[in-house]
Amino acid sequence: MNNAHPGLPEFDYIKPATLAEASQFLVQHENESRPFMGGTDIIVRMRDGFWKDKYLVEVKHLEGMTSIHFDPVKGLTIGAATSMNNVAAHPDIQRYYPLLAEAANSVASYQLRNRATVVGNICNASPAGDTTGASMVLGGVLSVHGAGGLRTEPLTTFFLGPGKTVLKPGDIVTAITFPIPPKGWAGKYIKLGRNALSDLSIVGVTVLGYPDAATKSGYRFHIVLASVAPVPFVAAAAEAVLAEKTISDDVLDAAAAAAMDGCKPIDDVRSSARYRKLMVRNLTRKALDEVWTKIK
């Protein structure tokens, strides 16, 4: 009756009994339906008129969608509809994947994290996604149920552009899995926002490092940057510097500079491109320092 947000259009809420049914419905209603989990982005975008779907297909009730399972050999599986607060609070994640817990805790506000999900954050394909970097450096792989059945999608090749991924109509991500992290690893996520609560990142820097006999330096680092490119940005040049040269303060400086030089951010209301580049350097340097101190 009294529509609080007149911009939110009417839509049908579909609650399929099985994944197959859900996929089938999404295929039949291509371009006018979406899988619905936390809804923290969908509802806002529909209200603002960016998305005009007629159907939201509820999938979070389906089996396994909200479970977290850790296996000391196989690694971690997080159901796609698991809330960020549940991810951040899970003892196995805090113990074995603290970087992921840290990243989940940096997203927006506690209230929002009660609904928001890591997989939703990833599928949104925002270059500012706070949990994307941690998911990538930890080797995350998505389990996808599509029209043709189950398959997996590694995050390394998942993102195509802002809001664009390799997912096709009918695809429902059911879980994200992570292998056991490399021995002796440490990680860090640094988020720079305009305020301490709720803002999107001006820049986000995720670093993971570990000893690796296969590199010249004896260490391998993975660096993913948020909000500096159309997709989550892998700072490959910086990673190469750190793999090839014996780690020292100068080499950490050089890697941070390489991260800065490699990214191509834009100007927006949150920041200029120039400031973003500087912050990539300073925060990458800071994160590298913290990780290096722990693994050396």
Added chain:
Amino acid sequence: MSKIKHMIGKSIEKPDARDKVTGQALYPGDINLPGQAYMKVLFAERPHAIIQDIDISKAVKLPGVIAVLTAKDVPVNEYGLIMNDQPVLCGPGSKKPFAERVRFIGDQVALIIAESESLTEQAKKMINVEYQDLPVISDAREAKNDHGKLVHPDRESNVFCHYQIRKGDLEKGLHEADVIIEGEYITPVQEHAFLQPEAGIAYIDEEDRVTIMVAGQWTHEDQEQIAHSLDLPPDKIRVIYPAIGGAFGGREDMSVQIDLALAAWHLMKMGIHKPVKTIWSREESIIGHHKRHPYFVKTRWGATHEGKITAAEVELVTDGGAYAYTSTKVMGNATLMCTGPYEIPNVKVDSYAVYTNNIPNGAFRGFGGPQGAFVAECQVNKLAEAINMDPVEIRMRNLLREGSLLSVDTPMPKGVTIDKVVHKCAEKAGWKNTDKGWQAPAISKKNTDIIKHGIGFACSYKNVGFSFGAPESCTAKVELHGKDTIEHAILYHSGADVGQGAHTIFIQFMAELLNLPLEKIHLIASDTARTGQSGSASASRITFMAGNSIVGAVNNALKKWINNERPAIAEYEFRPPKTTPFDPQTGKCQPNFSYGYVAQVVDLEVDTQTGKIKLDKVICVDDVGKAVNPLLVRGQIEGATVQAQGYALMENFIQKEGRTYTPTLSTYLIPTILDIPEQINSIILEEADPIGPLGARGMGEMPFLPFTPAVVAAVHAATGIWFDEFPLTPERVISKLHEKG
């Protein structure tokens, strides 16, 4: 009979607090009436254009649409708090010259009234407006001198107000100075960001009055402006305020008031008796109401080595935006306060308010004071640095004292306490008063390569009540009921409780003066059909003005009570000492009848890698005369400090070519609970105002004023850099740090 006295000075709980916290309180947006229709505004959403034609034919045919109103439907198509320079609805067909022009993105073009809110939205999209765009005037400094491009073609210039002050001999004063500090300052726009966006509901009451339930700051001024536009006598308009979700000056001017009244009145003429309701979205609120004025300032001040300020010259240019709103009054304050709470023998000030195609600027907590204080305090801190004198010491040598002459060449009203406030604040922050004068404490926290610490000092004064000859009064009516003893009392008062707790204060005054328990006081508030003219909840005036009116009304009622009148009913209109406007040549005037005084120390750290500033501690000493409710006073100090923090550090309102890029609270950020200072130490002084009610002064705005210059001084102490423009966003800080190298 037991003594109830001492209700003044007690931190009693606000009677409305529980309802507000539990969601029971009804704000205008929460009120629904049977059979109500909905109204939506079609905003221009372009900064400068002529409307050639408005085609509503499709919209009115949509089933469920009741009416679509345009300029031709407004009886007197103009309004304004100070001058009637704004059309109610822009477009052709009204008698108002140039009303077919839109002058900012929030100008209103049509009102759509329909059976449901979504229908209004649908119909809005069916209105076709033909615009002829005009060049956009967006820089006040350019617009000031450009007489070719005019925002209001019926005027000769975009400058719509100019004041000047000429005291002493500026050149002589500069000549006497050992050092001269020149400065150019820019202050930013700020959005009020009150929690409750504009909303209201209008209907025709049982006495055929067009009645509007809305959130505002001054019921009778709303009533007058609505009456003018509808061409009705004021007593045919009734304005009622339910719970108000914040104001900060942002509800002083009209938003939905005239629209709602026009809609209800129009429906009545159509023979349709339906209440009309509207709620603005946050985006509509941000483009639809005014902002804090940006100021562009050039100044030079001189001082001797002994720390005596000999001269101050200031030029202020302010962007009024598309319409005047309260610009002239705000600029009056800035003109006075830009030379600070100091007695300076030689002063020259010129100030100009200029029309542009930006969102209008108007009242906002501090009302020109923060912009003035920023200039004055930064100049004094720079002078102190230049003569190597402590910032507290230089202030002590120049502060206004009892009998001091203001820049406008008249003495301060009695009860000047800025020296006591500065003394207390300095002491609390660790300053020592030595043989060699005041000395700042050493900074105890260690700097690292990245993190730098600093503390900064600033002080300010702010008028209580309307200034510069504006009519000023406040009325209260009191009824005393009972037989032998007073059993209960009723207060009728229009004074708006915008969230600051005014109504709690009213009840405390009543309880104290009548020696009654709080629950025996009934308040009938903010209804023009029942309560008298109170003036606005602004200018830090409500406690002072309403308090005095209540004291007078209670005294009058008690006289009648003694004469055995039952109930004893009395009214009282309080009028403070008269003020006078600026003399056009010299600026000489009696600007104000009362002031509040405040000093602050800010302790912060700067992250030189990100430019982020973290506030560790704020000390705020505020002389409030008498703290009627100390908890509410602390609430005001903390609230003002946090709002000032947003202004100083974070709130970055981006407007380009008359368009805003920050129309939401996700693009325009205000401080969150995790951003605010670790510690705000609110210290209340109670030096009675000689004419304040039970000694009380106003205090709602004062703590806002010194905050930004105190932050700037602290950042300077930390980094060696003076910032003459803010907000000090990390990006601005980094950019200056890099310039410095």
